Amino acid sequence: MTSITLQRGLAIALTFGLLLLVFELVRRKRLSERYAILWLLAAITLFVLAVWKGLLTSLSSDVGISYPPSLLFTVAIGLIAMILLNFSLAVSRLSDQNKVLAQRLGLLQQRIEESAAGSTQPAAGEGADAPRLEQAQPVATEKLSSSR
Amino acid sequence: MRRNLAIVPAFDEADAVAQTVAAIHQWAHEFDVLVVDDGSTDATAERAKQAGAAVLRMPFNLGIGGAMQAGYIYALEHGYEVAVQVDGDGQHDPRHIGDLLEALRADPELNMVTGSRFLSSSGHGFQSSAARRAGIRIFSTVVSAITGQRVTDPTSGFRMTNRAGIELFARDYPHDYPEVEAILLMHAHRLRSCEIHVVMRPRLTGASAISSTQSVYYMVKVLLAVFVGLFRRRPTIEPKDPPAVLAERAI
Numbered sequence: 001m002t003s004i005t006l007q008r009g010l011a012i013a014l015t016f017g018l019l020l021l022v023f024e025l026v027r028r029k030r031l032s033e034r035y036a037i038l039w040l041l042a043a044i045t046l047f048v049l050a051v052w053k054g055l056l057t058s059l060s061s062d063v064g065i066s067y068p069p070s071l072l073f074t075v076a077i078g079l080i081a082m083i084l085l086n087f088s089l090a091v092s093r094l095s096d097q098n099k100v101l102a103q104r105l106g107l108l109q110q111r112i113e114e115s116a117a118g119s120t121q122p123a124a125g126e127g128a129d130a131p132r133l134e135q136a137q138p139v140a141t142e143k144l145s146s147s148r
Numbered sequence: 149m150r151r152n153l154a155i156v157p158a159f160d161e162a163d164a165v166a167q168t169v170a171a172i173h174q175w176a177h178e179f180d181v182l183v184v185d186d187g188s189t190d191a192t193a194e195r196a197k198q199a200g201a202a203v204l205r206m207p208f209n210l211g212i213g214g215a216m217q218a219g220y221i222y223a224l225e226h227g228y229e230v231a232v233q234v235d236g237d238g239q240h241d242p243r244h245i246g247d248l249l250e251a252l253r254a255d256p257e258l259n260m261v262t263g264s265r266f267l268s269s270s271g272h273g274f275q276s277s278a279a280r281r282a283g284i285r286i287f288s289t290v291v292s293a294i295t296g297q298r299v300t301d302p303t304s305g306f307r308m309t310n311r312a313g314i315e316l317f318a319r320d321y322p323h324d325y326p327e328v329e330a331i332l333l334m335h336a337h338r339l340r341s342c343e344i345h346v347v348m349r350p351r352l353t354g355a356s357a358i359s360s361t362q363s364v365y366y367m368v369k370v371l372l373a374v375f376v377g378l379f380r381r382r383p384t385i386e387p388k389d390p391p392a393v394l395a396e397r398a399i
Contacts, residue, residue: 103218110202
C-alpha cells in the first residue's frame with residue numbers, strides 16, 4: 001500500500017508543480033495568457049486526477065482500463081498533443097505574418113529608395129538622405145524580432 | 149509608365165540577373181522589369197539596379213512563393229495591367245514574352261498564359277531530368293483532372309497574368325513550390341488559363357532551388373495542398389480581401 005501512496009504523492013507533487021510553474025510564468029509575463037490557458041487546463045486536469053483517487057479508479061474501470069495510472073498517462077498524452085497542435089497553429093500564423101511583414105518591408109524600402117533617388121537628382125546637396133534610410137532597415141528588423 | 153511588368157525572382161543570381169534584365173529590355177520593350185531579390189547574400193540587387201530594373205529587396209529569404217507574391221503586390225499597387233514571371237537564372241527566354249502577351253490579348257476571357265516546355269510534340273529545348281519529368285507528369289495528370297483542361301507543364305514558372313490574376317496573387321499565393329497550386333487557385337476563383345509552347349534553356353548559374361531530397365518534400369507538400377484544396381468549398385481568400393494571414397482563420 002505504501003508504494004501506491006508514494007506514486008500518488010509523486011503524481012500530486014508533479015502536477016501541482018506544473019500548475020505552479022505555469023502560474024508563475026504567467027505572473028512574470030514570460031508566458032502569455034493565450035498559450036497558458038491550454039497549459040493550465042492540462043495541469044488542472046492532471047492535478048485533479050492525481051488528487052481525487054476515486055475518480056481515476058472509477059473512470060478507468062468505466063472505460064475498461066485495469067491499471068488506473070494508464071488512464072492518467074493517456075489523458076496527459078492527449079492534452080500534450082492538443083498543446084503541440086496549438087503550437088503548430090501559432091507557428092503557421094507567425095510565419096504567415098512574418099512573410100507579410102517582410103514583403104511590406106521590401107515594398108516600403110523600394111518606395112523610399114525610389115523617392116530618395118527622385119529627390120536627390122535635382123538637388124545633389126540632399127544626398128545625405130539616402131544612407132540614413134539605408135540604416136533604417138536593420139532597426140526595423142531588430143524591432144520585429146525582439147517583440148515576439 | 150508602361151502597363152506591363154516583368155517580375156524576376158532572384159536568389160544569389162548576381163552573375164545571371166543583369167543578363168536576364170537586359171534580355172527582357174531587349175525583347176520586350178513594353179515591359180518594366182522588377183527584380184525581387186529574395187534575401188541574396190551576393191550582389192544580385194546591385195547588378196539588377198545597374199541593369200535598369202526596379203528592385204524589391206526581401207530582408208531575408210522568403211522562398212519563391214513569398215518573393216513572387218511581393219512582386220504581385222508591387223504590380224497591384226503600381227497599377228500594372230499585365231505581369232509576367234521570368235526566372236532570374238536564364239531558363240526563361242524573354243523572346244517568348246511577346247508570344248505570351250499575344251496569347252493573353254487574343255482572348256479577353258483569358259486570365260493567365262503559361263509557357264509550357266511539353267506542349268509541342270517535337271520536344272526541343274531544355275526538358276529537365278527524367279526523374280523530374282516523371283514528377284511533372286504526375287502533377288500534370290492531377291491538375292488536368294481537377295481543372296478539366298489539359299495542363300502539360302504545371303511546374304512552369306514562366307507565366308503571364310492579367311489584372312485579375314495580379315489581384316488574386318497579390319492577396320493569396322502559395323508559400324513554397326507555388327506553381328502547381330497557383331493553377332488550381334486560378335481554377336478555384338473561376339479564372340481561365342491556357343498554355344502555349346515555349347523553349348526553355350538550361351539555367352545559366354546556380355543550382356536548382358530543388359535538390360533531390362527536397363523534391364520528395366516537394367511532391368508530398370504539393371500533393372497534400374492539392375488534396376486538401378479539394379475539400380475547400382470556396383476559396384479561402386476572395387479577391388477583395390486584405391493580404392492573407394491564412395492561419396489566423398484556422399479553427
